[in-house]
Amino acid sequence: MDGFTLGPKRFHSRLFLGTGKFPLANMRAVIEAGACEMVTLALRRANVGGEENILEYVKGGNMTLLPNTSGARNAEEAVRIAHLARELGCGDFIKIEVIPDSKYLMPDNYETVKATEILAKEGFVVLPYMNPDLVDARRAIEAGAAAVMPLAAPIGSNKGLLTREHIKMLIDEIDAPVIVDAGIGKPSQACEAMELGAAAVLVNTAVATAGDPVLMAEAFKEAVRAGRRAYLAKAGRVLEYAGDASSPLTGFLGVQ
Amino acid sequence: MKASEMNIEALVTDGYEALDFSQYTAEDVRGALAAEDVQPEGFKALLSPAARPFLEQMAQKASRLTREHFGVNIQLYTPIYIANYCVNHCAYCGFNCTNHIKRAKLTPEEIEHEAQCIANTGLTDILLLTGESRRHSDVDYIAEGVRILDRYFSSIGIEVYPMHVEEYEKVHEAGADYLSVYQETYDRTVYDEVHLSGPKKDYSYRFNAPERGLLAGFRGVSIGALLGLSDFRKDAYCTGMHGWYLQRKYPHAEIGFSVPRLRPYANSGAYKSLVHDADLLQVMLAYRIFMPFAGVNISTRESRSFRDNVITLAPTKMSAGVNTGVGGHDGERKGEAQFEISDDRSVEEARAFLASKGLQVVFNDYVRAF
Numbered sequence: 038m039d040g041f042t043l044g045p046k047r048f049h050s051r052l053f054l055g056t057g058k059f060p061l062a063n064m065r066a067v068i069e070a071g072a073c074e075m076v077t078l079a080l081r082r083a084n085v086g087g088e089e090n091i092l093e094y095v096k097g098g099n100m101t102l103l104p105n106t107s108g109a110r111n112a113e114e115a116v117r118i119a120h121l122a123r124e125l126g127c128g129d130f131i132k133i134e135v136i137p138d139s140k141y142l143m144p145d146n147y148e149t150v151k152a153t154e155i156l157a158k159e160g161f162v163v164l165p166y167m168n169p170d171l172v173d174a175r176r177a178i179e180a181g182a183a184a185v186m187p188l189a190a191p192i193g194s195n196k197g198l199l200t201r202e203h204i205k206m207l208i209d210e211i212d213a214p215v216i217v218d219a220g221i222g223k224p225s226q227a228c229e230a231m232e233l234g235a236a237a238v239l240v241n242t243a244v245a246t247a248g249d250p251v252l253m254a255e256a257f258k259e260a261v262r263a264g265r266r267a268y269l270a271k272a273g274r275v276l277e278y279a280g281d282a283s284s285p286l287t288g289f290l291g292v293q
Numbered sequence: 294m295k296a297s298e299m300n301i302e303a304l305v306t307d308g309y310e311a312l313d314f315s316q317y318t319a320e321d322v323r324g325a326l327a328a329e330d331v332q333p334e335g336f337k338a339l340l341s342p343a344a345r346p347f348l349e350q351m352a353q354k355a356s357r358l359t360r361e362h363f364g365v366n367i368q369l370y371t372p373i374y375i376a377n378y379c380v381n382h383c384a385y386c387g388f389n390c391t392n393h394i395k396r397a398k399l400t401p402e403e404i405e406h407e408a409q410c411i412a413n414t415g416l417t418d419i420l421l422l423t424g425e426s427r428r429h430s431d432v433d434y435i436a437e438g439v440r441i442l443d444r445y446f447s448s449i450g451i452e453v454y455p456m457h458v459e460e461y462e463k464v465h466e467a468g469a470d471y472l473s474v475y476q477e478t479y480d481r482t483v484y485d486e487v488h489l490s491g492p493k494k495d496y497s498y499r500f501n502a503p504e505r506g507l508l509a510g511f512r513g514v515s516i517g518a519l520l521g522l523s524d525f526r527k528d529a530y531c532t533g534m535h536g537w538y539l540q541r542k543y544p545h546a547e548i549g550f551s552v553p554r555l556r557p558y559a560n561s562g563a564y565k566s567l568v569h570d571a572d573l574l575q576v577m578l579a580y581r582i583f584m585p586f587a588g589v590n591i592s593t594r595e596s597r598s599f600r601d602n603v604i605t606l607a608p609t610k611m612s613a614g615v616n617t618g619v620g621g622h623d624g625e626r627k628g629e630a631q632f633e634i635s636d637d638r639s640v641e642e643a644r645a646f647l648a649s650k651g652l653q654v655v656f657n658d659y660v661r662a663f
Contacts, residue, residue, distance in 0.1 A: 058364020060653045084657035088415040110545045114662035137545040193361045
């Protein structure tokens with residue numbers, strides 16, 4: 038598949054995988070089935086030097102780690118967690134999650150942009166998770182974000198592209214990769230996001246809660262590829278049926 | 294009304310006497326089960342006797358919601374009792390001040406030794422407990438205990454007597470980020486009857502403790518009623534509403550529910566079982582369906598077989614390697630236990646058990662952000 042660039046790195050897989058909801062023992066098989074090159078992990082789940090440490094299950098190979106700042110309630114906390122991620126050797130990629138809402142896990146765009154600015158200046162490759170607001174997305178890019186990660190629907194909801202029109206605006210107006218994150222519940226929805234022109238999609242719950250997560254990861258891989266190819270192929274026009282022309286609006290042109 | 298001006302105590306408890314679960318029908322229960330976002334009326338229907346024939350459907354829905362929100366993860370933690378002196382006389386409790394049990398309080402060195410023993414089992418999440426005595430376990434002692442635990446554990450909760458905001462701030466700054474305060478019962482009359490003497494008699498001060506903790510900066514609060522003290526349906530409803538309003542007023546707060554029920558304890562005489570397994574299950578499932586994002590903790594006071602059967606349905610947290618005495622993780626107990634535990638599985642056994650259920654044991658799910 039054609040690649041795209043985030044910060045210093047070129048990616049060929051456009052399926053990102055969240056890791057928070059799997060049995061760790063399954064992780065490797067799911068990552069391989071999805072042919073993923075980037076996986077996110079919540080730094081809060083790292084258990085460095087301890088047991089069942091998620092880091093040990095996702096590191097290695099050609100994998101790029103995208104630690105997230107889950108647990109941060111404001112910019113200051115996100116920055117602190119990002120620094121910890123760097124200290125733990127997770128690299129320079131950081132997904133900003135600032136979530137002051139425990140019910141729907143809605144992100145705080147304002148604090149997210151603040152954290153983006155600070156961390157981008159410190160050399161992080163910053164990927165802000167946000168509500169798909171065009172104005173805020175522009176601010177995030179101005180603040181130094183390498184991409185934006187708008188939510189399709191609330192995290193874990195599997196509801197699909199509820200914010201479709203807003204995500205489309207971001208894709209059309211932002212000169213940076215748009216990675217659709219959160220809420221994608223089915224491969225067909227991931228495919229649709231890719232057809233719209235998303236650079237990549239990130240899934241977690243949809244795969245983790247599937248009856249067969251490995252098979253579902255493979256299904257997502259194929260859907261993302263199909264959607265990307267459809268985008269590159271440029272979709273054919275959708276016919277709009279003309280109204281009844283019994284009283285043509287341009288009939289006057291024929292009257293000589 | 295501005296959320297910040299909510300009087301949660303009045304909102305939760307003013308209607309206690311009038312709560313009536315007999316008015317709900319199977320139709321109400323079906324409606325609540327079909328709803329995407331269950332409102333308080335639906336929650337009430339799920340707790341009502343009319344929901345009893347729907348336990349299977351509730352379990353199906355609760356299990357699905359738990360997986361959606363928490364994946365297959367179950368967080369493991371353990372309590373550490375650092376003192377069991379208590380100045381309250383609670384009719385139902387083994388620590389109560391009139392019970393002649395062996396009292397003790399760990400020195401800082403002893404806390405450290407216990408912490409080392411527990412940390413060696415791999416656990417990173419710990420809950421510090423004391424009996425409720427400001428005289429024996431003052432705020433500085435508790436804060437010192439937290440500071441010691443902070444060297445060995447990543448996530449620290451406290452379950453101690455209710456404090457003022459400034460006192461909670463002190464303990465929070467020492468490293469504690471989770472607060473457990475159980476109202477025991479939301480029934481003011483029964484509350485007054487079973488709390489015979491001591492500062493715990495002050496219903497409102499206890500009720501508002503979780504809020505004071507959140508104001509002091511704590512990340513999350515765990516609440517619960519000791520089911521069986523009064524009408525368990527009313528108490529479960531009020532617990533749920535207490536959590537619901539806390540989340541509305543403090544949207545960032547992590548809300549957790551515990552579901553203790555009356556158990557035997559030292560010198561308690563006859564044990565009267567008021568809340569049956571099906572009742573307790575109904576309560577847990579109703580909490581999950583009403584607040585899908587809330588933590589649910591399953592205690593070692595429950596039997597192994599009950600825990601084994603409900604673990605995939607609603608809980609997000611369970612304790613392991615539990616010792617409810619003061620000290621004793623090295624085999625030498627200094628003070629007697631608050632209650633008997635029914636599930637004495639070690640951390641290793643708990644891990645094997647969770648794996649057998651297709652669940653993922655989580656040792657750490659916390660990063661200090663303050």
